[in-house]
Amino acid sequence: MPRSHPLPKIWLMTDARFGDDQLRAIQQLPARSGVVFRHYHLATQQRRVLFAQVLRICRRRGHILLLAGDARTALRWHADGFHQRSLGHSGLLHSAPVHNAREIAEVKQSRPDLVFLSPLFDTNSHPGAQPLGPLMFQRLAKLAGPRRIIALGGMTRQTAFMLGPRSIHGWAAIDAFGKKTA
Structure with missing residues (x-):
């Protein structure tokens, strides 16, 4: 991915909960959005086949595609970057998931292009997990420094708008792109 290409502000995190609607959801993202391909539950060959399908859609739509995993695999699979x-x-483009101050300190050494900070709000991905809430989210975002922050966890277009562009670069979600809200 050329560094001159603007980094997406909207990201979809793939998830088994999408079922057969996963590819449709990716196709319906605004052009030049981002996709973080996870699907850890699949065997390597199945994961790679699904990744290839997602990659074709992303190339047609101008989306950035990150593989959740190591840089070497991301290179072999022709991803735009990796999420780890x-x-x-x-x-490659490098994003890192963080959930607390310790993890932020750890990733500062690797200087990722994006930091996915979560969970901001209650989320179906981690039922019962304590969300950060807006105040703790802001504190942790400041700790991350000048990194581009992607808000994750119970996010929608409306909650992202409430946070404002001074707080975050963009937002990511799973459920916000599901059948009922796409």
């Missing part, structure tokens, strides 16, 4: 808390200077 690691040192992976591959020339």
Whole structure:
């Protein structure tokens, strides 16, 4: 991915809960959105086949596609980048998931292009997990420094709008792109 290409502000996190609607949801994202491909539950070959399908859609729609995993696999699978808390200077786009101050301190060394900070609000992905809430989210975002922050966890277009562009670069979701809200 050329660094001159603007980083997406809207991201879809793939999830088994989408079922057969996963590909449709990716097709319906606004052009030049981002997709973080997860699907850890699949065997490697099945995961790679589904990734190839997602990759074709992303290329047609101008989406950025990150593989949740290491940089080496992301390169082999022709992803635009990887999503992992690691040192992976591959020339690929690098995003890192963080949930607390300790993880933010860890990822600062790897200088990711994006930091996905979660969970901001209650989320179906982690039922019963304590959300950060807006105040703690703001504190942690400041700790991350000049990194581009992507808000995750119970996010919708409306909640992202309430946070404002000074707080976050963008937002990511799963359920906001489901059947009823797409």
